[in-house]
Amino acid sequence: MWVALGVVAVLLFCGVPAGLAAVLIARMPQTPALPDAAASAAPARSPVAGDPPEVVGAWLAERIDLLLDQQAQALLRGDEQGFVGVADPASPAAADLKRQFRVLRSMKVAAWDPSRNGPLARMAGNTAEWRVLVTVEHCFVVPGCDPGPVTIGTRWVDDGRQPRLVAVEPSMSGVEGPRPWEVTDLAVAIGTRTLVAVPQSVRNQLPDLLKAAEQAATVADRYAVDGSKPDLYRVFYALKPDWERWYGGGRPAWTGGYAVGIGGDRFDVVLNSDGLHRTAVDDLLRHEMTHVASLPERGHASGERWWLVEGIAEYAGAGGRPVREYDRLEDVTRLLGTTSGGWNGRLESLEPAAGAEDWRVSGSYGVGYLATRYLVDRFSEERLLAFFKAVVHDGRSEEDASVEVFGVEWSVLHQECVTYARSAR
Structure with missing residues (x-):
């Protein structure tokens, strides 16, 4: 089961193979506006x-x-x-x-x-x-x-x-609309830290989803970079028609879930029911809710820091399992051993394209996880979060942040991270 993520603007995707359809909503013609x-x-x-x-x-x-x-x-x-x-x-x-x-x-x-x-x-x-x-x-x-x-x-x-x-x-401002509550009849359950909503036709799944979300929240809360936990995690479970409409639709085919910024320093989490195995829900929730806890209000665009944004979420999603039990190692091996369509060995170029094959997506998330895992094992979660804050929140370069937080040149640590990813296969 893939749990791969990609980032577009303030959107973060988690992936399972799933087909998508574009949504076109026409606007009615209107005359010029009058003075307010x-x-x-x-x-x-x-x-x-x-x-x-x-x-x-x-x-x-x-x-x-x-x-x-x-x-x-x-x-x-x-x-x-x-x-x-x-x-x-x-x-x-x-x-x-x-x-x-x-x-x-x-x-x-x-x-x-x-x-x-x-x-x-x-x-x-x-x-x-x-x-x-x-x-x-x-x-x-x-x-x-x-x-x-x-x-x-x-x-x-x-x-x-x-x-x-x-x-x-329905709202259609960028990727923010329509919101699930605007267009879908939802059943809702609310816990101590989470709100979970599903279409009424699958409301029997609410108790299990709420329990999983509450457990995931205790993990995600640890990654509130500035120490301020989200006031509430909001999780929406989408059937196929909802998936293709909520928040603009149009996700890459491998997407199994995403966290989307909705303003006011808030993110909503959406899970794709299509192909999402029950055994993967826990990992996916930990991953996406860690995005909610760790990202700055403006979100994070895809690009050179993709490996770190997704790496910390993958690290949380793995739930503390030993590296040998991490389920992407086979795809990491394939990615590191492929010369055509593979990876050039630089973390800043790790992000997969929207149309990438499933193994390429999974392998990229796997390398991000392993690089992050190496930094945690060597320095601690606390110092990883300090590095994350400096790079993702404050816009510092990896070079400056590495020396300040870890006391090691980034060129050295980068090579050690990549070497660790190769040795973990």
């Missing part, structure tokens, strides 16, 4: 017949602000009718809000602060329908948590009396 009513100090007056769109838009914006605030209060106090009541009962938005209410409440939503993100725009071909982006600062479970943002598109109909929500568009 929020920029005006005076309250908007009620429109009358014949008023220009600017006047109507300003009036609608104020009403929508009020409805968003009322809806947020309803959600936090558990009032489903108040949350759903902003929608036209006959519209798709009503069904979406009912599902979202159930999921958000089961996730113990602790903060929900929506605000318009820009002006209203009248939809082309429909003078009664308007579109506006809404950014929601939100978080779950932890009272007093530091909220993170998500921006969604909303469409409203003006009936002359009160704007009514008729559509909620």
Whole structure:
């Protein structure tokens, strides 16, 4: 079972062979946006017949602000009718809000602060329908948590009396959307350190997944580089349709899971159910949750430090097993012995391409693990974390960090790490 990881922007992938399909969500055409009513100090007056769109838009914006605030209060106090009541009962938005209410409440939503993100725009071909982006600062479970943002598109109909929500568009900002709770009916379980959510059709798997996540959290917490543990680990288990949609989809075919930055110094973990054997879940959770604990808020781009980012996660994922029991050694042997399509012996060039063969991916993670394991065995976990912080968090060079933390030139340690990887085969 592969548990291979790759990094793209703030995204970190863990891999099992799995097919992926691209997702294309079309945007509806719309007319140019109107000036934002929020920029005006005076309250908007009620429109009358014949008023220009600017006047109507300003009036609608104020009403929508009020409805968003009322809806947020309803959600936090558990009032489903108040949350759903902003929608036209006959519209798709009503069904979406009912599902979202159930999921958000089961996730113990602790903060929900929506605000318009820009002006209203009248939809082309429909003078009664308007579109506006809404950014929601939100978080779950932890009272007093530091909220993170998500921006969604909303469409409203003006009936002359009160704007009514008729559509909620899934967030699609970069790789951040849609979030699982936006588009999937989830079953949720919450432990001491983790929140685990799965599609309702596989809710019978929740107890085992929660138990595994809670155990993984005790390991991942050790790798909080700056000493500040995540307030909560959020884990989402994706069936194939969810995997291809959540957070933009489009992962490499070997990906079995990933950790994705969602803002507010938070990461979500997603597991791919397709081909994920139950025996690999523990290792995969330790790996991904260690990314959550160890990475800086901005995440980490793929590149020269890939070996260290993935190496420390692989080290945690191995769960303290002896090196001889590490399950990638065969692929490491193949990688180190291959002249065509192999590796040039430099840790900074270890990262596999998105389309790499499974053995190449696995061997690369294996070398990262072995290099990290060598540093731990020689110097200690504490000093490895100090090295990780200097390089990944502070942007220091391996050369400077190695001398400062280990007291050894990096050129020497690099060669020792590679030699250790070769000898561990």
